Amino acid sequence: MRRLPVSLLVGGTLLLVFVACALVPGWFAPYNPDAFNYTALLARPSGAHLFGTDQFGRDILSRTIWAAAVDLQIAIFAVIFPLLIGSVIGLFVGWYEGWLDIVFGRLVDLVVTFPFLVIVIAIVAILGPGLVNMYIAIATVGWVFYARLMRGEVLVQKHADYVAAARGLGYSTPRILFRHILPNAIRPVLVYSVTDMALEILLGSSLGYLGLGAQPPTAEWGVLIADGKNFFTQAPWTSLFPGIAIVLAGLAFSLTGDGLASLFELRR
């Protein structure tokens, strides 16, 4: 058994903490995240409120914990659709090559000329702000990166002996693609998707901060920071702690991704 990389251990542990917060926030949060408390407005961090309170006396720690569910949801939904669409397209592009590959190459060149955040917010601008439209915007552009990765992997795999064997047995192309090549080619794609989740949490919270992602009163880390920014000089804890949560969540995913990559000895 190979030794687990340190980054995987640290990242994985952090990730477990976040997943636990997201699944059962009620077990960890000391207060109702939406309960107003007019006796403790903008209260400093203390024994009663570890992270302090906001302008309505809501407990920041509880809000930060409840927000984990929303931000992890962002990490999953912002990745799963590009992953599914991109993998299938990459599979076909890598298999058939030819004109399909030429068209795909041009498409990749084109997509990378649009600053990702700019094209995403342009699409959100037209569809309207909100999480669902944000997922649509991200999937519209993001699948290309997964397809590129999958294509490269298929180009290698299709010359493997097992593919020749499957062909010799007369298996249909879809069967070879999905039953044989896909399981062998998916690993780098899945590892990348973990790293991508870190990026999507940063993107999702940025859009939340700008008012284009999750909409208040939804507790989402970016939204919490935006809520607190007007009180940042007098009550910095309102934004400080949700921000630390973002950084730690980003670290959790990127360390896990790095760790998985070195565990499977993938080139990066």
Add this chain to the structure above:
Amino acid sequence: MSRGTWLVGRLLQIIPTLLLIGVVVFVLVHLLPGDIVTSMLGDHATKQAVANLRRSLGLDRTLAEQFVLFVRNALRGSFGDSLAHGIPVARLIAQRLPVTAMLTAMAVVIAVVLAVPLAFVAALRAERAPDIAIRVAFQVGLSSPIFYVGLVLLSVFAAWLRWFPVGGYGSGFLDHIYHLILPAFALALSLSAILMRNLRAAILGVIRAEYVDFARAKGIAARLVLFRHVLRNALIATVTLLGLSIGSLLGGAVVTETVFAVPGVGRLMVDSIFARDYPVIEALTLILAVVVSITFLATDILQMVLDPRIGR
């Protein structure tokens, strides 16, 4: 293939790219679900107002006609008037673009100044304490969203220590620089992290490469070897990465300018979204993509100049 032909080929490549950028932006604005006219005027607009706006936007024509019109106008630099500002979109963007250019340029300088020495230290002390400390610090930098870094910088250096202004752009060149230092730092952080990581790998690759051993064997002083060979390769890696990062820098500028109230195109983009100022959004998406593709072109050419192997 001679370098001349390579260059001409690369230059010509940009034409289909620009045309396709135009198609994408056109499709984005004209074909996505949701009627722009309704969202611009609201649900309670009169039929007459809707018809007038449709005509003035050219929406009453066929799609093909609209596209030709769009391309012709874009080539002339004419994007209509801003709905929110009442002045031509082109003039509005021309006012704001230099601000973003300056912010981005400063961020690049800061990122390079931070990353290059640290990458050398990390590579030369690879897998030892300095290397690990630097890599951890940069991993944290990479996981910190720009708006949060910006907010922390603002509260510490502007609100608390009062070393820098809390936002805005000031007047006069030096004042602009003074106003943009904090935003540029926020924008530079993740770029310098990525740059650091790549440079470290590039330097390690060169140090372990055979030609450095060869140069040493020839009796060239170790320090000179490092400078000549490592620096040259590191430079090529840096130029490539900086060129490829232009898109994420411009995206980051959108957030940075919003946090620091910097009057550049990024803030204009966000403001325009909330003002439903579609001509501005359309023009900005187009122009930023064009900026990126021209930067890619310039990067390729610069790479050719730096690396004698390309284009031969």
